[in-house]
């Protein structure tokens with residue numbers, strides 16, 4: 618993956634170009650990343666609903682499974698899968714890729730998406746990715762893709778109602794850890810205030826997203842916390858979950874979402890890693906406070922993301938990738954102190 622440098626300020630050429638493409642398109646296919654989160658799904662649903670309210674045809678697609686609990690939250694638009702991609706991509710005038718511009722995040726689409734380059738528009742806030750289109754608004758200062766989608770909808774003058782606002786709030790609130798993470802800024806808070814005023818109950822949204830766990834997930838969490846390891850004077854916390862942990866607790870890989878953040882409750886912890894053994898590969902979530910850029914760290918292993926939140930995958934055995942990551946983190950931390 619390469620660093621894409623584009624003009625990042627609001628109201629710039631990239632923003633205008635995206636708005637222009639959306640203005641003239643009569644039909645669009647909206648796509649977010651595989652293993653979708655609240656930001657990807659919320660952004661996609663909000664734009665899809667606003668586009669339909671503006672009289673346009675819009676479809677949504679995820680290249681892979683949608684977690685069950687998020688499916689319930691974002692059920693206002695039917696989400697297509699990989700099998701429908703070619704048909705929808707051929708039929709639609711525009712393909713909008715939201716909350717990613719990395720081929721590695723598009724899974725089964727990585728091979729074919731390049732054939733549709735002329736139709737593609739990117740709306741993303743990640744620093745790492747691939748040059749999938751010439752029309753790309755990539756604003757790494759945006760707290761969530763949902764913030765950007767809200768600004769696009771406003772600029773287009775498309776209708777904004779309470780359900781659309783709720784989808785955007787789900788996007789912004791989950792990507793900021795309910796307004797706790799360092800990416801929470803005035804731009805985000807102003808948007809959150811405006812959307813809440815449209816009649817969204819934030820407490821109900823919180824309950825739906827964060828207080829609807831199954832008991833099984835708590836059992837998985839207990840294993841995760843019990844097995845937490847510390848390195849470098851407890852500045853690095855490493856958590857791992859193996860296949861057997863999921864089998865014995867009756868949980869799914871998708872239920873580990875947000876668990877990596879638990880380690881940041883500890884005062885000394887500068888970075889946290891969650892290493893998950895999936896079916897055919899290892900998935901790692903990385904979080905950091907200030908010193909270490911985990912997007913760069915993940916980049917050493919073919920991953921990417923944001924400075925303080927990143928992800929990567931590996932086919933190495935779990936103990937080997939853990940060893941390599943701990944060593945790489947130590948180096949990155951030392952460098953950050955110079």
Ligand SMILES: [Mn+2]
Nearest residue numbers: 656716762792
């Ligand atoms: Mn996001």
